[in-house]
Amino acid sequence: MKILFLVSSMHGGGAERVAATLASAWARRGDEVMLVSCYSGRGHCDQQLDPGVRLVWLADRMGGPTWLRPVSKLWALRRLTREFRPDRVLSFLTNVSVTALLALRGLGLPVVVSERTDPAYGDDVLEPALKWLRRLTYPWALRVAVQTPQSVPHLQKVVPGAKRVAVVANPLPDGLPPARRQEPRTDRCMLAALGRFNSVKQFDRLIEVFAQLADRFPHWDLWIWGDGPERAGYQRRVDALGLQDRIHMPGFSRTPWDDLQRAHGFVLNSRVEGFPNALLEAMALGLPCVAVDCPSGPAELTRNGQDATLVPLGDERALSAALARLMQATPAEREAWGAAAAASVRGRYGLETILKSWDAAWGEDGKNG
Known part of the structure; x- marks a missing residue:
């Protein structure tokens, strides 16, 4: 099977990590995989790929003046696709998917496009022209994939013509260590959080909640790994609270699993998620977790609070109570909670399970219908 996989870039984000995991898994099972980064500026690869994955930068095949770049990208992708002659096409992210559907129109290929955020909540960052083009082109796809059942009606609202919708969750990534036993x-306990420093992740509110708990739990510290435009402002707030020795923001982590394994608990306080990879990985590593019930993902991942503590979105009092329960629990209690979470998500989000879901999205033989 020849699979053409289109992404925006291969930098350090969650979508890129999922793309690397899927492409590598398909290559290992014997598929011929071409992974195409459609980012116009070429960029670089921060992800580990199986040697069998052929990584192509679409920018290397584009020519002409800058003002012709959108058209040049379409023609470059169409030519590349004709050369490769794939059996299946998968595209990640709205802008890439619209480009793919326009460029490959009329070639008779089974194209599956994947939204990486919940359409009801990620649309505020999309330009009006891109929303219109998505509405026009998505009905051409064999299927449109979203990451959670909650996202299906949201997608059908913004793209009424998208009748063939598949739900495909993210897999556990390649190389994830086994769940810890202990x-x-x-002497000091670590509450971990991980993500980009922007308003969506609500780290500012997490800092305020932890500050209220700091005196009650003097042996606990909050560590937030990540980077982004709001980080400096958050650091100023930590300094103003006098908690610079208790709240740590060391920047982007290149070893997130190692960092998570040193933690005694994990918290997700996002306003919205497409699919919270950090929560999935923390649960799989055996951490007891607290998550807000934001759209979309935490309810599905935790089985509505069975496998981690789920609190209402925007209820900081409930978040504080849940974190206090985690911090005052015994090590044995936290270990039991983490073990149950790991067993649950490793069974439901294992790589083989998710690969079968993608095969089903194309149809068993990869053909339309």
Whole structure:
């Protein structure tokens, strides 16, 4: 099977990590995989790929003046596709998917496009022209994939013509260590969070909640890994609270699993998610987790609070109570919660399970219908 996989870039984001995991898995099972980064500026690859994956930068095949770049991208992708002659096409992210559907129109290929955020909540960052083009082109796709059942009606609202919708969750990534059996035995305990420093992740509110708990739990610290435009402002707030020795923001982590394994608990306080990879990985590593019930993903991942503590979105009092329960629990209690979470998500989001879902999205033989 020849699979053409289109992404925006291969930088350090969650969608890129999922793309690397899927492309590598298909290559290992014997498929011929071409992974195409459609970012116009070429860029670089921050992800680990199986040697069998052929990585192509579409920018290397584009020519002409800058003002012709959108048209040049369409023709470059169409030529590349004709050369490769794939059996299946998968596209990640709205802008790439619209480009793919326009460029490959009329070639008779089974194209599956995948939204990486919940359409009801990610649309505020899309330009009006891109929304219109998505509405026009998505009905041409064999299927449109979203990451959670909650996203299906949201997609059909913004793209009424998208009748063939598949739900395909993110898989656990390649190389994830086994779930730990025991939390670290240390003098200080670590509450971990991970993500980009922007308003969506609501780290500012998490800092305020932790500040209210800091005196009650003097042996606990909050560590937030990530980077982004709001980080400096958050650091100023931490300094103003006098908690610079208790709240740490060390920047982007290149070893997130190692960092998570040193933690005694994990918290997700996002306003919205497409699919919270950090929560999935923390649960799979055996951490007891607290998550807000934001759209979309935490309810599905935690089985409505069975496998982690789920609190209402925007209820900081409930978040504070849930974190207090985690911090005052015994190590044995936290280990039991983490073990149950790991067993649950490793069974439901294992790579083989998710690959079968993608095969089903194309149809068993990869043909339309």
